[in-house]
Amino acid sequence: MIVCIAEKPSVARDIARIIGATALKDGYMEGNGFQVTWTYGHLCTLKEPGDYTPMWKSWALTQLPMIPQRFGIKLIEQEHITKQFAVIERLMQQADRIVNCGDAGQEGELIQRWVMQKAQAKCPVSRLWISSMTDEAIREGFENLKDQQDYQPLYLAGLSRAIGDWLLGMNATRLYTLKYGQNRQVLSIGRVQTPTLALIVNRQKEIDNFKPEPYWVLATVYRDTTFTATQGKFTKKEEGEEAFKTIEGKPFTVTKVEKKEGKEQPPQLYDLTSLQVDCNKKFGFSAEQTLNLIQSLYEHKLTTYPRVDTQYLSDDIYPKCPQTLNGLFQVKFAGIAPYADLIRPIGGKPLRKSKKVFDTSKVTDHHAIIPTGVIPQNLTDAERKVYDLVARRFIGVFLPDCKFSQTTVLGKVDSVEFKVTGKEILEPGWRVVRGGSENAETPENSESSEKEEKTLPTFTKGESGPHKPTLTEKMTTPPPYYTEATLLRAMETAGKFVDDEELRAAMKENGIGRPSSRASIIETLFKRHYIKRERKRLVATETGTELIDLIREDLLKSCELTGIWEKKLRDIEHQKYDAQQFIDELKQQVTDIVNEVMADNSNRRITIASV
Secondary structure (H helix, E strand, O other): OEEEEEOOHHHHHHHHHHHOOOEEEOOEEEEOOEEEEEOOOOOEEEOOHHHHOHHHOOOOHHHOOOOOOOOOEEEOOOHHHHHHHHHHHHHHHHOOEEEEEOOOOHHHHHHHHHHHHHOOOOOOEEEOOOOOOOHHHHHHHHHOOEEHHHHHHHHHHHHHHHHHHHHHHHHHHHHHHHHHOOOOOOOOOOOOHHHHHHHHHHHHHHHHOOOOOEEEEEEEEEOOEEEEEOOOOEOOHHHHHHHHHHHOOOOEEEEEEEEEEEEEOOOOOEOHHHHHHHHHHHHOOOHHHHHHHHHHHHHOOOEOOOOOOOOOEOHHHHHHHHHHHHHHHOOOEOOEOOOHHHHHHHOOOOOOOOOOOEOHHHOOOOOOEOEOOOOOOOOOHHHHHHHHHHHHHHHHOOOOOEEEEEEEEEEEEOOEEEEEEEEEEEEOHHHHHOOHHHHOOOHHHHHHOOOOOOOOOOOOOOOEEOOEEEEEEEEOOOOOOOOHHHHHHHHHOOOOOOOOHHHHHHHHHHOOOOHHHHHHHHHHHHHOOOEEEEOOEEEEOHHHHHHHHHOOOHHHHOHHHHHHHHHHHHHHHOOOOOHHHHHHHHHHHHHHHHHHHHOOOOOOOOOOOOO
16 A cells, blocks of 8 residues: 655645545545545654753753754644544555655655654655646656655755754753843744844844934926936035035036937746745735745645745746646636736747746756646635736746836036936836736835836937026935845845845845745744834834843854855755754854853843733
């Protein structure tokens, strides 16, 4: 008998239906030589400190650092888990072969491997590796089952991550709680959560310490168009007034009119982080909300695997794209087909194939998030918004570049030069997809919407006429508070602000956290009362700020150092770094942190968080 194990009952049902295991039993389905069972996400976890030795049960500084000789796993103590595991264990011990049908990613690999270890499965194991839950993808996956051994590096990376988080989290949390928490406040420290909190706290300090300074901007209105002085802002009012006097009452002359035509390529497809960023900007969805919504769309076979960090498709997806577009063409919401008019101009023609979209070398386990072409039914309003973003982004990559004209007009009054630029869309190309959800923007976030593009009247070099100068006082502004959108971007690039898409993609190697874990890290900071929301702003609480001030060890709060760890974990996955070396380094680092904190003779304490 072949035993298939999926990560959720709903996924198991889909798989069972496709492979003919239609008889429902207690905790599994059977038929056609298969038994299909399921986990509920994690059934096993790493053992607690007290499971290794009674001395680690109670929290004591004298017992730190806690470094087990060998890490072990245990079943999570919940009734429904114990009951389901008993079913899995019985099936696995009688199986001729096991098919691991867990989510095709690091976490999915870890979940199922631990269950197989705990069940002491001895038979050969195959791996189902698919990027969407459509019937066709499941069938293809079963026709091309992989050897479990092919995914050993993926498992080792997941295991190293779990052990690393245990070593740092368990030791540093006990250490800081006992040393600084007044025995009443648990101070949770984590490999990813603490550097993320540091980002928010440091930004807040920049804002709090910011002293606004006045400056003056000289501009003038000529033919209902505002031109700004090219020499920039004046830091002294007197200088601005002097320049104002120079130009008052004198004619404005156009000295140069430059027109350049340009092209703008479609934006890249979504990975999880860019989707979470857009959903936060456009709809105010939290990172966790977006992850749950796109996961639901995946499980309903409407979009591909969501927990991805690439924005590319492999070349073998290209021949399937017309079929996907055909599915989108037929989609209707409330009787309206939102994508038909967008797809019609490219229907029946060879589709555009850009290297910014199709590049097998940029795809490892999974490709970018795209629709499957399955027609959605009964979506919630929130699901429809997320689906619409993914669908429009996918259609957009096959549409022509947007053609625009950039006009720069220079003018002069006496010796003072002025400038204005304007952009005119000549052919919208891919920009036609920016209706629907693509253009939505929540009011609180309007500052992040694109600047309105200004179309200028026709100017001629040498023309001259009257104008109305203005000298406006303005104030310098502090950096903005983080929102979930900007925090996700900062986590992706280890705290560096990077706007360029290609550069940002290169820095993902050293981002902090995995795309799939960043949402839960942000939620953890809320649960610990280290941060709070003020509209869309993320604001550090007194406890969160004090905790970061207490931590002197860069290793615990530096985004760059944590980013280096993430790079090593990724390298373990790609067999470029040794898992044991990663664990040994962390053991040493944890020991050093314990020694440093124990040597602190100050009487520092943290304010107790009020909930």
